[in-house]
Amino acid sequence: MQLTKVTTIQLAPTAPFNFDATFHKPDHFTTGDNYWEPGVRRQTFHWLGRTLGLTFSDAGSVDHPAIRVDIHYDSQLEEHYLESLAAEICYRYNLDLDLTGFYAAFGSDAVLGPILSRWRGMRPGHPSSLYEYLIIGIVLQNATVKRSIQMFQALLEHYGTLLSFDGHDLWCFWPPGRLASISEEDLRAIKVGYRARSIKRIDDAFASGQLDELTLRQQDRETQRRELLKLYGVGPATVWYLLMDVFHHWDFFDHISPWEQKIYSKVFFDRDPEDPAPVDDLLAHFDRYGGYKQLAVHYIWEDLWWKRKNEPVPWLEKLIRT
């Protein structure tokens, strides 16, 4: 689908704001639904029944931030639609997040201090809706990175829409309920394996109205956790990611998967990844970051992945099963 029309809006994040570290997370695997280069991020966006192509451009500085968003579309967008889209972008990327308390508390911390100044203004966040993130979470399960990418790409190519805009072709997610007429067998045929059942049931849950993202955002964390765990195929690992990335809770840390345990062990305790520190020791260690523990670990984690992007980190390469 060619998106030939363009309209532009400006967003004003709170200062400080780091464009690249917010709009590109080097630990997220890349597929054909977004394209980043310094100062520019292109991505598809499914919002209120419309498929859009978005180009985010850095139009300011860390201390005087501004984001230009070129919205590529094909049918008329009303003013109130643009307003709700802007609010949604703001939510997903945490453009209103106030980081001053976090920086004040840990700016002079021996470990965190240098990292905070290196990435000053970086926001946590994720481009996906709850539905989209659930699908991604399912294809991450029990698979190597390469296989996850393969499954996700196959899903996009079968059920998504290829959007052409701004000189790029990027895949856009399909809407919840799209899989109603698709059988579990159809999904298995594109090699998602036993995850077909989880994907089907998640799609059903949204189509039937059992789950509504905007309603769930208003609930407290434990309600969110409980509701998400009701979904077939969603367990502790997936719900942990969701509470952080989709629901933006920064003050809890209760799960560490085996591959992350090895990396944290090396980073925080300089332990041999083959003989990692117990999960409970790591969780206890994170307590020092109090109500900011997700933010603290996110900063340290992203710092590591940016480092790897610029130069190989030999011990880390071994732990990434591509």
Place this chain on the structure above:
DNA sequence: CATCAGGGCCCTG
């Protein structure tokens, strides 16, 4: 060739 684990989760006993 065969075997096995991988960025989990469900189900059973």
Place this chain on the structure above:
DNA sequence: CAGGGCCCTGAT
């Protein structure tokens, strides 16, 4: 609460 099984892939 422990452990087997699961789709597929590629490493060994």
